Structures are given as C-alpha cells and as structure tokens.
Amino acid sequence: MERAVFSIGTDVVLVNKSGESYSVLLIKRGHEPFKGRWALPGGFLEKGEDPMEGAARELAEETHVTGVPLAQVGAFGRPDRDPRGHVISIAYCAVLPDDKKSSVQADDDATDARWFDLAALPPLAFDHDEIIARART
Numbered sequence: 001m002e003r004a005v006f007s008i009g010t011d012v013v014l015v016n017k018s019g020e021s022y023s024v025l026l027i028k029r030g031h032e033p034f035k036g037r038w039a040l041p042g043g044f045l046e047k048g049e050d051p052m053e054g055a056a057r058e059l060a061e062e063t064h065v066t067g068v069p070l071a072q073v074g075a076f077g078r079p080d081r082d083p084r085g086h087v088i089s090i091a092y093c094a095v096l097p098d099d100k101k102s103s104v105q106a107d108d109d110a111t112d113a114r115w116f117d118l119a120a121l122p123p124l125a126f127d128h129d130e131i132i133a134r135a136r137t
Contacts, residue, residue, distance in 0.1 A: 011055075011131055012058065014096055016115060041063050070094050071093050075090050
C-alpha cells in the first residue's frame with residue numbers, strides 16, 4: 001500500500017452580522033493557483049504549528065484581524081480540492097464585531113480584502129463555497 005503524501009492548511013470563515021444580514025470576509029489571492037480569485041483567508045501550517053494557531057496566524061497576516069475566538073468547522077480533504085496536490089484544510093469560523101469590521105486590511109499574499117453578503121458571494125477559489133456552507137450550519 002502506498003502512503004499518501006499531503007499538506008495541511010487552514011481556512012477561516014470570518015463573519016459579521018449587521019442588522020439582519022450576514023457578511024463574510026474574503027481575500028483576493030495574489031498568487032497562483034487561483035490568482036485574482038476570491039478566497040477565505042488561510043494557508044499552510046508551518047512545521048510544528050498547531051492548526052488553530054496557524055489559522056490565527058494566517059488570518060492576522062492576510063487581514064490584520066487578531067484576537068477573535070476560532071471554532072473548528074471541520075476538515076476538508078478531497079484529493080482534487082487544490083491543484084498543487086493533496087491538501088487537507090482544517091477550517092475555522094469566527095465572528096468579528098461591528099466595531100472592528102473597518103480595521104480589516106489586505107496584506108501578505110492577499111491583494112485585497114472585502115466583506116461580501118453571504119447571499120451574494122463571487123466565484124470562490126478551491127472548495128471555499130463548501131467550507132462556507134458547512135460553517136453556516
């Protein structure tokens with residue numbers, strides 16, 4: 001039996017509730033794959049890094065959001081979800097209060113960061129539509 005070779009990453013579904021509507025923070029990818037497409041903040045774990053700490057680090061690096069409690073949504077590991085290879089992503093969800101919503105700013109490998117109404121999302125990279133759907137349940 002051949003052993004699987006895979007990478008582990010994290011993704012964060014950061015939501016905000018304003019009145020009766022919910023929005024999710026997306027970043028525009030600055031690198032391939034899916035350069036220029038909208039995606040959830042996230043990335044690969046570093047060696048020896050706890051997945052939740054990696055999710056918090058990636059969120060901070062790409063959006064400058066820190067200090068939000070993260071809750072695990074699930075693991076996503078379909079072998080074809082990432083064209084770079086078999087990447088298993090551990091997804092987290094967090095809620096950002098209204099008073100911190102405007103502090104978001106794109107950085108690192110994100111060229112933009114914007115809030116999108118959950119009912120009107122653009123086409124997303126990877127399987128991020130599935131991750132958001134799971135976070136909503």
